[in-house]
Amino acid sequence: MDISLNVNGLTREFAAEANELLVERLREGLGLTGTKVGCDTGQCGTCVVRLDGASVKSCLILTAAAAGSEITTIEGVTERGGELNGLQEALRQEHGTQCGFCTPGMVMALGELVDRTAGPETEDPTEPEIREWLTGNLCRCTGYHSVVRGVQRACAARTAPRQEA
Structure with missing residues (x-):
């Protein structure tokens, strides 16, 4: 077809x-x-x-x-010019990946969570909410703690006031 x-x-x-x-x-x-x-x-x-x-x-x-x-x-999902998007960069900074096999699926799933909570009337996801969102993504390396911190960092970065250069 x-x-x-x-x-x-x-x-x-x-x-x-x-x-x-x-x-x-x-x-x-x-x-x-x-x-x-x-x-x-x-x-x-x-x-x-x-x-x-x-x-x-x-x-x-x-x-x-x-x-x-x-x-x-x-x-x-990468930014123009091949730069990592905010979630990818936050996961990198928090060491949220190790072998990397699960990383693409996690970035795609968690990206939806980050997008859903990006509005002015929404709050950043809590740790339990992030962990619940991750239930369909298995990782044998990170223990998820670094992944959760990465999502929190990505959410905090998008809501932080921007500094003028």
């Missing part, structure tokens, strides 16, 4: 098999290997992407079901 997706701001058109998973299309079909395959059962979260703004596990979604959608992968 013919499919059209908007991936990281670019329209991609291709033929897909009816049983093709979105993670397969992203990795093998489009070469976006930042989206990882860990468990193939939706348990680990390494395959998380943003589908029309919501974080989803791409190993559980058929490519055909995503037709016409906007997909953002880890390759699409």
Whole structure:
């Protein structure tokens, strides 16, 4: 079947098999290997992407079901010029990554949390809220403490008053 997706701001058109998973299309079909395959059962979260703004596990979604959608992968979240976005930089500063295998999925999932709490009427997420948001992303290295601190840092940085240079 013919499919059209908007991936990281670019329209991609291709033929897909009816049983093709979105993670397969992203990795093998489009070469976006930042989206990882860990468990193939939706348990680990390494395959998380943003589908029309919501974080989803791409190993559980058929490519055909995503037709016409906007997909953002880890390759699409960096700032212009290749700079890390605020969450990525905060995770780096807090040593929220070690081996890095889970990192793309965590950045995609936690990015949604950071975005949802960015408005003037919302409060920064609490530690329990961050930990709850992380329940679908498994990490064998960090123990999550550094990841939680990274999210807190990212939220604090976006609400801090800017200093004039």
